[in-house]
Amino acid sequence: MLTLVNGKQTPQTSALDRGLLYGQSVFETVAVENQTLLLWEAHLNRLVAGASAIGVPLSADFLAALSGEAHAAATQCDERTVLRVTVTAGQGGRGYLNPDPMQPTRILSCHPYPQYPVDHRDVGITLGISDIRLATQPLLAGIKHGNRLEQVLARSQWHADWQEALLLDHDLNVVEATQSNVFLARDGVIFTPKLDRCGVAGVMRDYLIAVAQSIGVDTRIVRLSLSDIEAADEVFVSNSIIGLWPVQRCLSRHYKSREISSKLLKLLLENEVIPNH
Amino acid sequence: MLTLVNGKQTPQTSALDRGLLYGQSVFETVAVENQTLLLWEAHLNRLVAGASAIGVPLSADFLAALSGEAHAAATQCDERTVLRVTVTAGQGGRGYLNPDPMQPTRILSCHPYPQYPVDHRDVGITLGISDIRLATQPLLAGIKHGNRLEQVLARSQWHADWQEALLLDHDLNVVEATQSNVFLARDGVIFTPKLDRCGVAGVMRDYLIAVAQSIGVDTRIVRLSLSDIEAADEVFVSNSIIGLWPVQRCLSRHYKSREISSKLLKLLLENEVIPNH
Numbered sequence: 001m002l003t004l005v006n007g008k009q010t011p012q013t014s015a016l017d018r019g020l021l022y023g024q025s026v027f028e029t030v031a032v033e034n035q036t037l038l039l040w041e042a043h044l045n046r047l048v049a050g051a052s053a054i055g056v057p058l059s060a061d062f063l064a065a066l067s068g069e070a071h072a073a074a075t076q077c078d079e080r081t082v083l084r085v086t087v088t089a090g091q092g093g094r095g096y097l098n099p100d101p102m103q104p105t106r107i108l109s110c111h112p113y114p115q116y117p118v119d120h121r122d123v124g125i126t127l128g129i130s131d132i133r134l135a136t137q138p139l140l141a142g143i144k145h146g147n148r149l150e151q152v153l154a155r156s157q158w159h160a161d162w163q164e165a166l167l168l169d170h171d172l173n174v175v176e177a178t179q180s181n182v183f184l185a186r187d188g189v190i191f192t193p194k195l196d197r198c199g200v201a202g203v204m205r206d207y208l209i210a211v212a213q214s215i216g217v218d219t220r221i222v223r224l225s226l227s228d229i230e231a232a233d234e235v236f237v238s239n240s241i242i243g244l245w246p247v248q249r250c251l252s253r254h255y256k257s258r259e260i261s262s263k264l265l266k267l268l269l270e271n272e273v274i275p276n277h
Numbered sequence: 278m279l280t281l282v283n284g285k286q287t288p289q290t291s292a293l294d295r296g297l298l299y300g301q302s303v304f305e306t307v308a309v310e311n312q313t314l315l316l317w318e319a320h321l322n323r324l325v326a327g328a329s330a331i332g333v334p335l336s337a338d339f340l341a342a343l344s345g346e347a348h349a350a351a352t353q354c355d356e357r358t359v360l361r362v363t364v365t366a367g368q369g370g371r372g373y374l375n376p377d378p379m380q381p382t383r384i385l386s387c388h389p390y391p392q393y394p395v396d397h398r399d400v401g402i403t404l405g406i407s408d409i410r411l412a413t414q415p416l417l418a419g420i421k422h423g424n425r426l427e428q429v430l431a432r433s434q435w436h437a438d439w440q441e442a443l444l445l446d447h448d449l450n451v452v453e454a455t456q457s458n459v460f461l462a463r464d465g466v467i468f469t470p471k472l473d474r475c476g477v478a479g480v481m482r483d484y485l486i487a488v489a490q491s492i493g494v495d496t497r498i499v500r501l502s503l504s505d506i507e508a509a510d511e512v513f514v515s516n517s518i519i520g521l522w523p524v525q526r527c528l529s530r531h532y533k534s535r536e537i538s539s540k541l542l543k544l545l546l547e548n549e550v551i552p553n554h
Contacts, residue, residue, distance in 0.1 A: 003292050003293065005292050010292070011291060011292055011293070012289035012290065012291060012292060013289065013290065013291075013292040013297070014288060014289060014290075015280050015282050015287070015288055015289060015290040015384050015386065016280065016288065016386060017297065018429075019297050020290070020294065020296050020297045020302070020363070020365070020384075020423070021304075021361075021363070021423070021425075022300070022423065022424075022425040022426065022428070022429050023299070023300030023423050023424050023425060023426060024425075024426060024429050025297070027298075054426055054429070054430070055429060055430065055433050084298075086297070086298070088297070089429075094388075094391060095391075095432070095456055096425065096428045096429045096431070096432035096433075096455065096456060097432050097433070098429065098432075098433055107292045107297075109292065109293060111371075114371060114372075132416065133414075135412030135413055135414035135475075136412055136413065136447060137410075137412035137427065139409065139427075139430060140426055140427075145426060146297070146298070146299065146300050146426075147299075147300045147424035147425070147426045148298075148299040148300060148301075148373065148424070149299065149300060149301060149331055149417060149422060149423075149424045150414065150416075150417075151299070151373045152295075152299050152301050152331070152332060152366075152373045152375065153331070153332065153416060154373070155372070155373035155374050155375075156332050156373075156374070156375050170413060178373060179372055179373060198412075
């Protein structure tokens with residue numbers, strides 16, 4: 001399994017990296033298909049914005065090196081691979097104080113593409129409701145940063161028959177799922193939660209909003225409750241690796257319609273932004 | 278600077294450690310004086326409890342190794358040293374799912390003892406109020422875990438004349454300071470914030486509560502507001518490295534009394550749980 005740390009092939013990094021000490025990092029999980037980094041520009045843009053928000057400005061030289069290494073890694077990995085790209089605040093600084101100057105660390109690692117059952121995409125999944133409530137932190141909301149204990153706890157509590165689980169905030173708004181974003185469709189309109197208090201704004205979420213718009217389907221970014229999920233015609237989840245999974249069961253509902261989600265999935269496949277089965 | 282990873286002297290650890298990927302770690306910052314680990318048992322107990330809460334159970338063998346390594350490191354460091362002890366969930370697991378079995382990683386590193394001005398302890402500090410509001414997450418409250426982006430952000434925003442800064446939650450309760458716990462004294466009674474929603478329950482906080490009790494001073498663990506801080510006779514902050522710093526200035530107040538804090542500081546020094554100057 002290929003791992004590059006600041007461009008050097010090594011499975012090791014500093015034990016005193018601020019990514020390890022404080023979770024001061026951002027990361028991307030990129031689908032790689034036939035040596036192509038899917039949605040690479042969107043991933044890179046999100047990485048840069050997130051890094052800046054956690055006090056890690058990235059120089060043009062750093063980004064050029066990162067991009068070069070990502071493309072090089074793509075040519076050396078399996079035909080279908082998950083590339084994790086992590087950028088940390090690097091070493092140094094006494095305690096919480098950021099080092100000045102800061103020398104961020106790049107970590108790129110290739111991982112086997114998960115082999116999810118074909119049914120998840122074709123038939124749909126069972127979506128549970130996690131007991132974990134996401135904490136509200138507007139300064140970190142939307143960012144795919146390295147402070148992910150809530151997701152680790154949530155994942156450890158999935159029931160055996162769940163393929164994903166909704167995460168709510170303390171006010172019981174639906175925010176996202178454990179490792180994906182959530183959408184619902186009702187009366188021909190798509191709704192997805194606001195991520196201004198917590199949650200991760202997925203690259204695939206943005207892409208789906210844009211692609212829905214391109215076929216004349218509006219997406220409204222709103223506060224959603226479990227009642228909205230129950231009242232929906234369709235529910236689906238998305239991330240860069242799974243693409244889109246329709247939800248078959250959630251709460252007491254058995255969702256039958258795939259009208260909008262199947263159109264979107266078709267477009268993801270046609271546009272080659274996710275691997276085919 | 279000595280760094281031990283799973284007992285081996287090396288500055289490197291796996292770039293795929295879950296401590297780095299997700300901040301799935303707990304840590305202790307231990308004062309070392311003349312080869313002695315100060316308050317070691319309390320640190321170890323907190324580490325074990327915190328690790329368990331983030332899904333990292335630690336075996337007796339693991340803890341014996343950790344303790345042996347900590348004591349060995351203490352004999353090899355400078356006479357006065359900060360020992361950071363980090364325990365992570367180790368490598369493995371696909372995404373957020375915990376690996377089974379889990380093989381936790383131990384990282385011990387020695388750092389120079391910070392040279393704070395003597396005045397901080399003798400005269401007192403200026404305590405600012407951070408703009409950062411701590412997020413509420415009861416499942417992680419009190420734990421010194423590796424998801425510390427809020428503290429990193431808070432530390433980066435200190436004003437030049439602050440030596441510490443109070444952190445409030447979204448309901449404007451005072452929770453702690455950026456790298457220490459906070460106490461106030463009023464009419465001969467000590468008050469310190471409840472840490473059931475957020476914040477880190479410091480080893481020195483527990484010690485101070487016990488030592489105050491031993492001299493007949495009660496500590497009440499309550500919700501505190503900035504008005505309580507303003508109305509206090511004394512305010513002080515604590516952690517394992519600084520011991521106790523009285524607050525000289527906070528908000529519009531200039532605190533003159535040191536009646537209780539000076540007694541407590543004297544006991545910390547007499548009991549040799551913090552280094553002398």
